Amino acid sequence: MRSALTHSATIGRHPGLARTGVASRRELKALGCTSHQIDAQLSAGRWRAVGNAVVLHNAAATADDRRGIALINCGPRSVLTSFTAAECWGLRGWERDDVFVLAPAGTTRPPLAGLKLHRVGDWDRVSAIPHRRLHRLAPALVIAASSYVKPRPACGLLAAAVQQRLIRPDALRTALIGAPKTRHRRALLLAVADIAQGADALSEIDFSRLCRRNGLPEPRRQAIRVEPSGRRRYLDAEWVRRDGRVVGAEVDGAIHLAPQRWFDDQLRQNEVVIGGTLLLRFPSVVVRNEEPLVVDQLRRMLR
Numbered sequence: 001m002r003s004a005l006t007h008s009a010t011i012g013r014h015p016g017l018a019r020t021g022v023a024s025r026r027e028l029k030a031l032g033c034t035s036h037q038i039d040a041q042l043s044a045g046r047w048r049a050v051g052n053a054v055v056l057h058n059a060a061a062t063a064d065d066r067r068g069i070a071l072i073n074c075g076p077r078s079v080l081t082s083f084t085a086a087e088c089w090g091l092r093g094w095e096r097d098d099v100f101v102l103a104p105a106g107t108t109r110p111p112l113a114g115l116k117l118h119r120v121g122d123w124d125r126v127s128a129i130p131h132r133r134l135h136r137l138a139p140a141l142v143i144a145a146s147s148y149v150k151p152r153p154a155c156g157l158l159a160a161a162v163q164q165r166l167i168r169p170d171a172l173r174t175a176l177i178g179a180p181k182t183r184h185r186r187a188l189l190l191a192v193a194d195i196a197q198g199a200d201a202l203s204e205i206d207f208s209r210l211c212r213r214n215g216l217p218e219p220r221r222q223a224i225r226v227e228p229s230g231r232r233r234y235l236d237a238e239w240v241r242r243d244g245r246v247v248g249a250e251v252d253g254a255i256h257l258a259p260q261r262w263f264d265d266q267l268r269q270n271e272v273v274i275g276g277t278l279l280l281r282f283p284s285v286v287v288r289n290e291e292p293l294v295v296d297q298l299r300r301m302l303r
Contacts, residue, residue: 021061022053022068051110066114070099071133073110074117078103079128081118082147085140086157088132090166094144094157102126102135102143118143125178137167138175142182151184155191155285162195169196187289194284207237207251207287214295217302219249227271235272235279239302247301248272250281 028038038054041047048055053072055065071078080088082100098114105121120126127136135143141161145154161167172192176185211218219237226232237249252265272279280301282294 021057021065022055022072024052024072025054028054051112066099070101070110070112070115073112074101074103074115075107077123078107079126079130079133079135081135081140082116082144085135086137086144086161088134089137089140091161091164093160100143102128137161138171139179141167141172142175142179142188145188146179146183148184151187151191151289152283152285154184154188158188158191159195169193184289187285190288191285207249207282210287210291210294211237211298214291216295216298235277238277241302246277248277248279249298250279251284251287252281 025035025038029035038047042049042054045058048058050069051073053069055061055069061069067080067084071080078101079085080100081102083094083096083098084100087095098116099112100116100118102118102120104123105119107117107119109115109117127139128134129136141158145157148154148157158172162169162172169192173189173196176182176189176192179185182188208219208221210216217239219239221237224232224234235248236251239247241247250269269279269281278301280297287294
């Protein structure tokens with residue numbers, strides 16, 4: 001066997017291998033390795049077998065190695081999905097140690113630690129990039145978002161992908177429409193509308209309905225504030241307590257996560273408080289999905 005085939009770094013650069021530190025036996029044989037030569041490398045401890053995968057070194061497995069191991073053991077049509085795919089597409093701040101893989105229905109889960117296997121029946125409808133073994137970002141994010149028990153972090157995940165300029169809201173909306181069984185689907189669709197600042201972003205209307213449902217005073221909406229600079233600002237909701245103190249509330253859609261918007265919001269809040277208004281702020285996803293928490297804080301503030 002040529003010396004190039006005995007060194008994983010050289011093998012990894014071969015265009016026939018998609019993974020630099022991991023290969024299947026079939027891939028190694030396509031490069032000229034015989035079964036005897038592969039077994040010799042394994043016996044010598046220079047390589048090691050993990051299920052159907054061969055790790056082409058004896059150091060600790062890297063993140064890319066673990067992804068390659070998972071894909072080889074889950075079959076030739078499997079692709080990276082969910083949080084793993086999102087990280088491959090460039091999403092930062094939502095990384096996971098587990099490897100998330102999407103495979104056709106009937107795929108047997110291999111006994112690999114840290115593998116999260118998702119199966120789908122209609123494989124022809126899966127939107128992926130085969131040569132990269134990678135689920136496209138929008139449907140991968142939908143799978144990741146649906147893994148959360150509560151909708152708040154699920155909506156935050158979609159907002160982060162848009163804020164990091166990896167995807168547009170309309171692509172997320174299309175993916176959600178195509179996945180009717182997704183957990184928190186309604187909340188996610190409303191969050192995407194907020195992110196896009198579309199005409200159906202109903203966060204303020206939802207807030208007024210929340211007050212009526214729970215016997216809270218109807219707020220005055222879009223109350224005007226004039227800052228010392230002369231700039232006119234608007235509060236989403238406002239009340240006057242019995243003691244004469246003014247209470248304001250702001251409902252923030254996902255667009256408020258953008259850094260410049262967030263900075264502006266902090267300075268705006270300071271001006272409102274300096275002017276004597278007691279101010280509460282609620283993320284729109286909390287207004288929609290954690291109503292008891294919002295109502296409790298409003299009641300205590302309005303007493």
